[in-house]
Every structure is written in C-alpha cells, then in structure tokens.
Amino acid sequence: MNYLKKVVLVIFCAFFSLAVMAQTHPSLMLTKANVVAVRKGVATYPLLRQSYQTVKNVADKALAAPIIVPVPKDGGGGYTHEAHKKNYSNMLSAATAYQISGEKKYADYVKNVLLNYASQYQKWPLHPKSKNKADAGRIFWQCLNDFVWQIYTIQAYDLVYDALPASDRKTIETQLFAPILKFFTEDKREVFDKIHNHGTWNLAAVGISGYVLNKKEYVETAIKGSKKDGKTGYLAQIDQLFSPDGYYMEGPYYQRYALLPFVLFAKAINNYEPSRKIFEYRDKLLAKAIQTSLQTSYTDKTFFPINDAIKDKTYESIELVYGVDLAYADIKPEVDLLDIARQQGRVIVSDAGLKVAKDLAAGKAVPFKYQTLFIKDGAKGEDGGLGILRNGPNTDQQAVLLKAGSQGMGHGHFDRLNLLFYDNTTEIFPDYGSARFHNIDTKNGGGYLPENNTWAKQTVAHNALVVDQTSHFNGELAPADATSPSLLYFSNQPNLKVVSAKEAEAYADVTMVRTVATVKVDGLEKPLIIDVVQGLSANQHQYDLPFWYQGQLVNTSFPVSATTDGLKALGTENGYQHIWLNASNKLQNNTGLVGLITKNRFYTTHFASSNPLEIKLVTIGANDPEMNLVHSKAFMLRSSGSNQTFVSIVETHGEKDPVDETVTGAQASVSDVRILNSDEKQTAISFMLNGKTHNYQINYTDKQNYVYFR
C-alpha cells in the first residue's frame, strides 16, 4: 500500500505541474461571480427558495447526524451502498448551503466527511460484492456508482474549497482524489475509453475533477480519450452515443441517466474554457439531447418505458432538473422549458437555477411544446428511430409511439415496431418495462430478475408482431444490434399524422411493416388510431399481435368463455411460457371488437384480419415460481397464412363520472371494419362511422400519396 501511495503521489504531482488555468472556486454550477445574485434570488424567487430549503434541510439533517463512512460491503440497495450514496448527496447539499448561507459549519461537515474518506479509501480493495473485476468499484459494487460519487463529491469540494485549510485540501487531494482518479483512469481505463454511458460517467468525473483540481492533463484525456487521439473521450461519446436528433440508443430511461455527466461536464468545460464552445458542438447536440429526453416523455411526466426501463421514472428526476436548467440558462431560453421546471418543482441552486426561477416568477412559462415527430436513431441517424404522434392539449393528450429504432445494446428489448398508446394522462397500451424491483434487496438484490430475459425482453411481452411464437432475432443480441428497422414514411398534418416503418431482419423470411396513423374525424372528440400491421412472407406462418392493456374489459363482440379451472400456459418458451391463456375465440368474418374502460374513459379497438382470425384473452404469471411478474393482461390477435394483415382501429369515447355516477358515450361509433385489399403495394380498408363509409389506404410504394383517408 505504501508503494502504491508513492506511485499515486508521483503521478499526481506530475499532473500538478501541468496546471496552467487560473483557479477560482466555485466554478461549476454555481460560480463565484454569481453567488451574491443567487443568495438574493433565494430570498426572492419562490422556486429557488423552495429548492434551497430542500437542500438546506438535507444539509441540516446531515450535520445533526454522526458521520458514517462504512467499509464497503453491501450490494445495490444495501446498507453501505445507501450510506455512501447518502454521503455524496449530503456533501453536495452541505456545500451548497455553505455558499448560500455563508455558515462555516456546512463547509466543516464536507471537510470532515472528505477527511474520513481520505483516511480510509486507499485501504479499500475492489468491492466484495462486485460481479466481475471489470465492473467492480471500490466504494460501490459497480464502478459506475464510484464515478457518480466522484461527480457529486468534486462539486461539493469545489463549493467549499476556499473554506478549507490548505493542509486539509492537500490530504484530501493526495489521499482521496488522486487515488480515485488513478483508479478511474488506470484500473478502469477500459471503461474510460468505452463509448458507453459508464464511460461517460467515468470521464466526466475525471474531467470535472481535472478542472477543479487544476489538472489539465485529466481534462485533456477526458475530452479526447486516454490516448488523446479523439477516438475515445467526451467528444467521441457525443459523436457516437447520440443520434443527430439527440437520441440515445438505449432508450429514454437510460438517456435520462446518461445525460447528467454529459451536461455537467459540458457546463464545466463552458465555464473553464468557453472557447471550446461545447454547447455548440455537433450542431447543438447537447441541447437536442435534453429536448429529445423531454419529447420521449408523456404528460404524466414518465418516460416512454421502452427497453429495460424502470417505469415510474419521470422528468422530475435530478438529471433532467440539471438538463432543463442548463438548457434554459446556458443554451437557449425556450420558455416552454419553464413549464417543465415548474412541474419538476425544483431547480439546482446555481447560476442556471437562478435564471429559471426568476423567469418562472416573472410568469414567462408557457405549456411545454410536445411535438409529433420522428426521432432518428443511430450515430448517423440511419438506424430507424421513434415515431411519436400526439394530439390534444397537455392536459389531455393522446400519444402514440411506434418503436422503430435500433436494439440499443444489452438493455434493448426484442420488440421491433412495438406500439405504445397513452391518453387521458395514463397508459392505455403499456410496455412492461423491465422485470426488476430496483434497489429492493430482497428481490434478487435489486437487480434484473430472471424474468427480465424470459419475459420482459421477449417480443410477446410487447405490442409487437410475433411470428411462429418466436421472438425477434430469436432473442439474440448480436444480430439484433446489427440491423435496425427503416422508416418508410412520416407525416404530421393537423388531421392526419402517420408513421410507417419496416423491419425485414427480425425473422428469416418475414418482412414486417407497421403503419400507425391518428385521424381526426368529424363527430369524434378524439382522433381514431388506425394501426395496420403486415407480415409478408412467401411461406406459411402463425402471426400473433398482442395488445397489452390497462383498465377493465367491459365489452367484446364475441362471447367470452374463459377457462374456469386448470389454467394453462400458452406456450413453453420465448415468453409464451409466462402467459396464462384465459379465453380463446374464433371470430366470424375475421373481425371483432374489444372495449375497455381505463381511468373512467372508454377505448374500443375494432379489428380485422386478412386471414381467419382468433382472439385470445391472456394474463401473465405462468412459470413464475417466485411470483416476480407484475400482473398484466392483453387481448391477442392470432392468424395464420403467408401474407397477413391486422387492422386495428382504436376509438376513444365517452366517460364515466364516478363522483356523479353517470356514464356517457359508452357505445362505440365505428363499425364494419373491412380489409378491402392488402399486399406489398397497398392496404385499403373501409369502416362505417355515423352512417358514413370511410376509406383509408396506404400506398407503400408511393411516398407522394402514402396515406389516403376520406
């Protein structure tokens, strides 16, 4: 250990000598020049006052309790894990309280915690609960958490720097930060140079620390990679991890998480080296990433839970508080961002938070501008993307998502052309998200459950087409990561919004095409959703199209005759082993309807099939010995043939007023849904509505007249 210490010191001093920048503290989210203004803002603007009060409460609670820096022992959610998380959060709160209140006790607290870590850190080996050496941290079971720890802690250090005696600073820098940075850049070099969000956290921690500790060498490697050749490092991460639209391939839940190190490091770069114009980099990519993060949320504040998402995550999350504050204050003051800030209910006590709180107090906010758009995926924007169709005001928005993006690596699900539907501030056709009780130790240590692979990732767990009861790409990651769906058409007209995409690789001999449109029709309050799913093949296949739904089934065009005893699983693998088959019906004329009531509103799905049609009513829970799965239910359309087309028209209608006990508009209006023809070139359907026949046509080969509706 003594030898190690020496090596660290030597390296540290070497880096020290390279220092060239003038040092002012603090210089990150809160800057010395702005402290007085922020203090005044805390006294003046409600949201900043509230936000500071929360920070101060955390700080005061921390100061009232003994400092505990336990030897790392527990995995995610466990005691030492939570204690170390609490420490960095406490330090940042106390350090902020120091700057705003000027009370030295807060700085002393940070100093004492840091000195405690400094006295122990070098004795800690790799974390005993780590799963493998590559991912192992020292404070936490995953090094990712160590990176996060450092990002918070270095900010705290920057805030209290001037209040600390030089001797303590030296102890902290040489015995804690130096070995940490060595650990990050040397032991974790592979992660440091990996184009992956773990890499971003690592290099952002290193880069920000480099600025604060005046170690330019660390900044350089963070920005340009350990070889300083730009092939890895921060800029390479911006180039490769995001699409030109600012979309992060793992999906919104991870995008939100990945965002924080990007924006924090950007802010540091911008403060220390404004000449780098980091916010302008790649056509304002970071601003787009923040915007896209918000555009991949629904009006209930949650992110679209595609891939391994934790479903209750919202844009109230701290990463987006940073993101929104910085986007507004440092990049472009779009006033609809203030609406998000208001809903977040907090700002960062910082230069940016001041500006946001001030403008909110001045009444500048307008409702957030949710858009209908196609968000391109892939570093070059060539890997498909997400089609999002929205209608109505934020207070009662209809949103439809077509997932036509890339696999998104290990957290991706096998759900090409998956459809999500939201309305009335709730999920109607949801995605399961991940099978995980995050941070709950008694459920597999808070990690992913076995059912994340056997269920959540499988195609049938989604509102996606399943061929022959197998998952897309046979559930194999490598081929799935290799290709992406392609966008066929996107259009955003007030009365007709359309997204159409194709997936030709998920199955050996089946091409899937899904075209989703929202259509405003006279006499209906909400647009109809017309969903046309094709499976095109030269060979015979079985096609399943599940619609997982929220709410209660209250209407069917067919007599439901559910299994009364001896409930059986629908299959044996690919997720089907988890499905209980409750009821099954062959449908006359290949059409039918299913009516739901969800959050006091009615949703009737009218469907038709080009081949003989069966409907299955299902729930999950089979082959789940530990009862890990969360109750879910679906109606599943099943048909067989070579070419197959499913048409579904979702009608939103009526409501139940539970307080007044009245029901209106319970009856659906659409009827007689017919597939007139459907092949590779065209799908034409008709339906009746209020005595009138409507026609809807998709011309797959004619981009000029792709969709026709009358």
Add this chain to the structure above:
Amino acid sequence: MNYLKKVVLVIFCAFFSLAVMAQTHPSLMLTKANVVAVRKGVATYPLLRQSYQTVKNVADKALAAPIIVPVPKDGGGGYTHEAHKKNYSNMLSAATAYQISGEKKYADYVKNVLLNYASQYQKWPLHPKSKNKADAGRIFWQCLNDFVWQIYTIQAYDLVYDALPASDRKTIETQLFAPILKFFTEDKREVFDKIHNHGTWNLAAVGISGYVLNKKEYVETAIKGSKKDGKTGYLAQIDQLFSPDGYYMEGPYYQRYALLPFVLFAKAINNYEPSRKIFEYRDKLLAKAIQTSLQTSYTDKTFFPINDAIKDKTYESIELVYGVDLAYADIKPEVDLLDIARQQGRVIVSDAGLKVAKDLAAGKAVPFKYQTLFIKDGAKGEDGGLGILRNGPNTDQQAVLLKAGSQGMGHGHFDRLNLLFYDNTTEIFPDYGSARFHNIDTKNGGGYLPENNTWAKQTVAHNALVVDQTSHFNGELAPADATSPSLLYFSNQPNLKVVSAKEAEAYADVTMVRTVATVKVDGLEKPLIIDVVQGLSANQHQYDLPFWYQGQLVNTSFPVSATTDGLKALGTENGYQHIWLNASNKLQNNTGLVGLITKNRFYTTHFASSNPLEIKLVTIGANDPEMNLVHSKAFMLRSSGSNQTFVSIVETHGEKDPVDETVTGAQASVSDVRILNSDEKQTAISFMLNGKTHNYQINYTDKQNYVYFR
C-alpha cells in the same frame, strides 16, 4: 286515461283546498330573502363563483341543445335513462342560473322541459325494462330514479315558479306533478311506507313537493306515513334507519346515498316549518349522520367500501356537498367541515353554500378532524358497529377499520370482523366492494354481476376468518340479518388504540373474536398494527384468514414456489371457486412474514399461529367465465384445530423514492413473534424489536385491564 286524469284532478284539488301556508318562492336551498346576498357572494367568494360557473355552464349547454324527452325505454346507463337524468340535472342548473343571473331564458328552458314532460307523462306506462312491478318506475326502470327525478325537478320548479305564467303552472302541476305524486303515494305506497332508503327518497320527493305546491296533506303523510300514525314516514325513518351515532346499516356507500333525501327534506321542513325543529330531532341525528358519513371515509376521499360499495365513490359526491353545506350553515358551523368543502371543490349555489364559501374565503378552515371511534350500529345502537383506529395527520394517515356491525340487509356482505387497512393515502388491505360495473350497459346492464353473490359477498373475499371453507351464516341473509357481532372493548389512547369484538352466530359451533390494536413503539415511525383473531370451538375445524392486499410482494420468510402451469381453483364453492391457488407453504415454528411494497412504502406482516400454519398465495379469476372479476391477490393463513389463534403484526417501514431512485428502511424491524398462550380468557404474545422484547396481552374477561402492552 281520461278517467285516470279526472281522478287525479279530483284528488289534486281536494289536497289544494287544505293548503294553509303562505307561499314564497324560492324557499328551499335558495330562499327569496337571500337571493341578493347569494348573487353578491357569487361575485365575491371564489368557491361560490366557481360553483355557480359550473352550474351556469351546464345550464348554457342545456339551452344550446334541443330539448329531448324520450319515451322511457332503456335500463340503467342506457340512452333514455341518461337522458332523463340529464334533464333533471339541467333543469336544476338552469333554474339556479335564472335566480342568480335574472335572465328569463333559463326559466323558459325549465318551463319548456316541464311542459314537454307534462304533455307525455300520463301516457307512459310502467317502464318496459323494470324487473318487477313493485320496483318499476315510469320515467326510469326503477321507481327509485323517479323519486330522485322529482326531488331535483321540484327544486327547479320552486326556483322558476315566479317566472312562469299561471296557465303553464297549472298545466305542469295538474298534468305532471299531480300524477307523479299520485303514482308515488298510491301506486308506490308500499315503498312510501317502507323503512328503507327507497322509501326515504319517495317521501322526501312527496314532502318537498307538498311544500312547494302548497299541499300540506302530502307533507303530513311524508312526515308521519301514509296513515299519519307516525309508524312510517320521515320521522320513523330517522328513528329506525340510523343508529344513535348516525350510522346507516347498509354501510357508508349507501349512507351517502340515503343522506340526500333526509337532508333536503329536513331543509324544506326547517324553512317552511321551523317550529318542528327538525335538525334537533333525535339528539341532532341528521348532523350526526353527516358527520358519520365523513368519519367513514379515508383521507383519499373514498368511503370505506364495505358491503355492496362502488369503490371510487368519494365525499366529493353531490349528496355530501349538500350534507356538508347544510351541516355547516344550518346546524353547527364546525370549521373543520370547511376543509371537506374545500376538497369537494364546490358548494351548492344556495344560502348554505354562500355561508360556506364566505367562511372558507375568510380562512376559517382547519383540517378535518378524523377520529378514532366506535360507531354504533342498529336503531338502538345495540347491533355492534364499526371500530375505526386512526393515527397520524390527514396528509399521511394510518387507518384501520374493524367491521363489527350488522348485516345491513340485501347489500350486506358476509364478512363479520372484516379488517381494512389504509396508509399513505391508499388502500393496503382493501375490500373488494361490489362486483359491478356501475352504469356500464355492456356489463349486465350496469347492474350487479353474478360474481357479486358468488364472490364479493362471500366471506373469503374479505379479510375475515373463514371456518371450513364456508361463508358466515352459510351466506344466508335472514339469519345474518337477525344477529350482530358485539363490541367487547374499545379504547382510544394516544399510543394504544384498541377495538375488540365477538361474533358468535356466524358459525354453528365457532365463536370468533378479533382484537385489533395500533401501538406506538419507540424507534418506529408508524404504529404497529397488532391483529389477534381467535376461532373458539369444541370441535376440530379448518381456519382460513386471508389478507387481500394492494402492491407487490417483495419479501417472504419462506421460499415461494408457485404453480408454474395448470393453475387450479382453491375450492368449489363459497367464493373459493374463484380463487387461483398460486403457491402454498407449510411454515416452520408456525410463524413467518410477508413483505409488500405499496405506493413506494414497505409493509411487512409478521404472523404466528397457535396451530400448525400454512400460507397460501392466491389471486382471483377462477370460474369467472365472463372475466367479470377485477384482479386481486392475497396471502392467506390456514390452520386447523379446535381453538385457533392467528396473530399478525403489520409493520410500516421505509420507502422507495422513484424519482431519486433510492430505497431506505426496506428491512423490517420486528422479529420473533410468539404466541405465549391463547384461550378464551387471555391471549399473550411477545416479539422482538430493536433488541428489546415486547409483550402484548389481551384479557378478554377483564374490561379494566383489557389490553396490556410493554
């Protein structure tokens, strides 16, 4: 028909000649003397302004649409049903708008609707959808709805009376109200004289109409019964339908509904004949009934859903708006009622609403005072009751209900000593309520589903003790209605709240005793709930104690090994046929625990049994061919013996912060729950908490030292 018309006219004129009271209009909720003040109040007090705006919006919408008075045809939730409901609501809104705005167009609307009804009513036979002659209405399938229609309509008539030409009044009174009142008092005399809430609606409609139409004879019969002997009628209903504590035996959902005719008629009596001192009647019974209605709700605004309740019903319901306004303005201005009014978000545009809105605007509201109390059931207060234990502020209240009241007639469930548990503004151990999709025509016409009898009413559907897989009283109403549980003990100390009750008749040879306590213990944020359930018998029995729960199962002291395929029903009758048996475990040492996470908080139930213990994890849905049942799940304790005691200690702990993704206090603290002894005289248990042994003792025969805790 002509003959009928003549008879009606003769009777009507006969009554007319008896009129003695001076007539002023309006004289009900809104009185002529107060109109100017209420108009001013509408301009001044936010809640009154808002409430009027809502009323006016309804009125304006009504005026903009054609008047439709369809020939009655459809059942509950159907087109004509909803149209006639809308008409009375529209009339009352328009009539109110007339008084406040002074605009005659509103009065004309009411006149035109009434004239339309007057032109048709006498042609309408009994409703074609009525199930039997006794219940049949003419406007609606159930006469109950006709009574309600008249109560709303007569108020509207009173409000526009002065604006109507005498000739139109004559038409309306002779061709509409006269035949309606004849129908109510003669054709529906049996209902009129029935001590039941349908009777209350009938006589209140008749009585209020009597006042407004100046037909004292109708008032007299309404108050004293058709024979005017006081054996039936309004006062008899007050005497017999409520307990001395103001509890209505059918339960909170029906209490709320039953309340409206009581308070509306009381208000009319008070206005027209204040000398009757109706609000003072039976020791201010009506005020108690309103208060009890609120005390049988939880802080999420819903009523405790015992018996055939519709679960989403809240005290925002119009009946309670009337109730709260009148209680505050006409009976006693308890300022905590203003808190309820504020949450209701509306007042009646009336004399009472003015007072409430004014005092709310003056900042007089304090949080509603939820109490820990035992609410006596039965006309004489001798039929058991509801024990309600509450802890904590309204913003985060723990509430436990022990249902130890009477059966409550046909809407009663067979759930003696049922336990409900609420916390964190949500249900933790819920009641299923009724099996019904209220007013949704496609689900059995909106009426009760078959599963209301086969499931919802059965004992096993509740958190109640089931002996030998049979329901209490074998699910038979007559014997159940004949007896009630008895209260053994009730105590309300700050740190120890207890309710204990006995049910000796539900099973032939088993006496059930349940004692529920909330116990504050140092070191725990929330009180522990200690639940001791005994089955006492000379003979061997199987005892099942289910805990239906909300949330996700995240911890068990035993390995869960759920059935993976071929799920089987747990039984064949008494509700057991609807239960899927997911998993079953024999427990070592007759103890164990089950941990839940519900709305981001942890609940661990530690249990112990005096006999060998099995636990079953179950869900419902078996033998439900039409998939009528709403997903529910439970853990069920099972044991066999002669005397049996189940002890359950529910510990509330920790939380998950989904925004910050942190989990704290996930580990329960209680351990080593032991039953030291348990018989007819005493139950003694011990458990460990934070290194200390606690003892809890119930002395069933010693009222002075009934419960001991240390």
